[in-house]
Amino acid sequence: MHAPDCPPPDAHPARLILTLSLAATVGLGIGRFAYALVLPDMREDLGWSYSAAGFMNTINAVGYLAGALVASRLIRRLGWSVAIRGGTLVCLAALATCALTGNFVALSLARLVLGIGAAVAFVAGGALAATIAQSYPERANFLLSLFYAGPGVGILSSGLIAPFTLQWFGPGSWWIVWWALTLLSLVMTAPLFLIRIESQARFAEASHASFSILPVLIYLAGYFLFGAGYIAYMTFMIAYVRDGGGDATAQAAFWGLIGVSAFVTPWVWRGVLALDRGGLATAIILGTNAIGAGLPMLGHSTVWLAVSAVVFGIGFFAVVNSTTAFVRFNYPPEVWPTAIAAMTISFGIGQTLGPIAVGAITDALGSLSYALNVSAALLALGAVAALCQRKVGPKNSVPKGGANSR
CATH class of the missing domain: 1.20.1250.20 (MFS general substrate transporter like domains)
Incomplete structure (x- = not known):
């Protein structure tokens, strides 16, 4: 990092x-x-x-x-x-x-x-x-x-x-x-x-500062579950809309609503991201994500699908920022690269296993709706895991503006 x-x-x-x-x-x-x-x-x-x-x-x-x-x-x-x-x-x-x-x-x-x-x-x-x-x-x-x-x-x-x-x-x-x-x-x-891309900034060598996985193991598990759950929704949801009779306009509108949600997340979650209470902020955002992923279970109606896209999108684009905030609140700056690297690996493994695992479940059970059920369940479990995370150290001074990473 x-x-x-x-x-x-x-x-x-x-x-x-x-x-x-x-x-x-x-x-x-x-x-x-x-x-x-x-x-x-x-x-x-x-x-x-x-x-x-x-x-x-x-x-x-x-x-x-x-x-x-x-x-x-x-x-x-x-x-x-x-x-x-x-x-x-x-x-x-x-x-x-x-x-x-x-x-x-x-x-x-x-x-x-x-x-x-x-x-x-x-x-x-x-x-x-x-x-x-x-x-x-x-x-x-x-x-x-x-x-x-x-x-x-x-x-x-x-x-x-x-x-x-x-x-x-x-x-x-x-x-x-x-x-x-x-x-x-x-x-x-x-x-x-067409622009000048240059900087004197350099990536620092790996930090030797102390970082232990055990105190944040439950949080890493929650981020792993997010990786597995969100990618399943983003992989199979358009197929679900299409199977329910959604034409090109419905598919474009659904996908577009997820994309538009990216532009409002900084304002929606500003207060939540400021919470310095362990994994609470991530749990709230992941819970919102899970609700959005679960709404299609209620039917293929345009209203439910539209609400699902908006709610899911608003949560989806904010989870990464919440994990970065967690690192910044709980660790001194010299530990940030190591801590964020651990988050990245946990998330990466989750989104690697999620699509093929959910696809296998769908093949075995014969209905695409199971993919969404599993996706929502994984996100909900991730929210519960994040909620169980407590602060791991004294509050540190955080530079205004901070740093973000995915």
Whole structure:
């Protein structure tokens, strides 16, 4: 993880951070999450089981975890510009590969590589955004929230393109959607090459400060359950909407509502994120996430699905910030890199196992609704686990604006 020490001056910090957020838009909002929009047509056309369909997001999560673990070394060796731009270009190449083949192995490799590129670009972009934000203490939280809105932009934009492309070209046109998403990503990537990306900030070497897993084991378990639960919802929910008779407009509206939620989370959770009471803030947000994931159990009505998307999205985009706040409240700055690395690994393992496990359950029980039941249950258990977490140390002085990480 990171510990920037010399932020770069910039006359337009908001514009620069918004541009950096396009790396997250491409790698996560489009690269990872838009797969759910294409999954139903791919599964039918290629004859996949739900387990096989889930595996595509599992292998993507494996790549993301691997990329996150090596990102700091790559930044130290290659520099900020190469990490951000190079990682995003890798995502573009992987997206294009998804449009070129229906071979399961080739698609799996493309999803793996996409995850690696997305992680490197996201970690580098987020670290640089945090560095810039800390140069403006009075606006630091707002500026950093601009970067973390990047995935929401990708979710919203891909939701406006993919369902209607599938409707226009008909069954078996999933590869055309991947081309459309590749072109969209190409447009989103262009501004990254039109700005100056440089900084004197450096990732610190691994801290030797004391960090023990045992006092936060229950919290790590909750974050693991979040990783497993959220990705199941984000993988299979569009298939559920479609199976319930939702047309392209319904799918686009549902996906768009999740994306729009990213833009309101900083204001919705401002007070909650300030709570210095162990895992309480994370528990509240995860509980909200679980409610959103569970609402579709009440039926396929437009109202329930819309409320589910909004409630889930508002919680989903805030969980990462809550874990960062937990680390900042409970540990001195020299321990932050180690503590956040532990959080990242726990989350990464959860989102790696979630899709394929939930897909296997759906195959075994014969109904996609079970995927949502399991997703909501995992998120609820995560909330309970976080609620059991107590403070692990005396309150430390937290720099105004702080740092965020995924």
